[in-house]
Amino acid sequence: MSSTLIVQLDMRTLCQEADVPADYVIEIVEHGIVEPSGRTPEEWVFDDRAPVLAKRAVKLHQELELEWEGVALAL
Template sequence: MSTDNYHVTIRELCEYEDISESIIVSAVDHEIAMPVAGHMTEEWVFEESQLVWIRRAIRLHEDLDLDWVATAMLIDLLREKERLESENQALRQRLNRFIVE
């Protein structure tokens, strides 16, 4: 992923993903995604990285028929898994510098 993030409004997100605003509100209410700008719902703006988690949450919510609390817990676990995998990869790279084959 590039270092340049693009931003999308809640309206654009709803239109592009063909979802209702209430789904995005639920995702924000359960801290699955957080807008980077906007105080009122119709002003919300999201970064590109948040869109990935919103999409995953919607799929989990619908495909597994989970409530939003369970969906948020699962998203937290998936985020932690990604963080640990990234940390593990970085540690392996550091370790490989000391291993002579």
């Protein structure tokens, strides 16, 4: 018998786990880097891969000075 654990994160938890400000998460979502379920930031629910992707996206944005469009292409 196997069981599946599904991890879902709300916006606040994602920001804490990834150490990313909410305005960056909004940019990341708007550019399709991370795709939550829900229509608004208050309703967004992210999967367990989102913190890693968010961290990578912010790192590329800051360290390589890429625009969010470039980050989306790189990831």
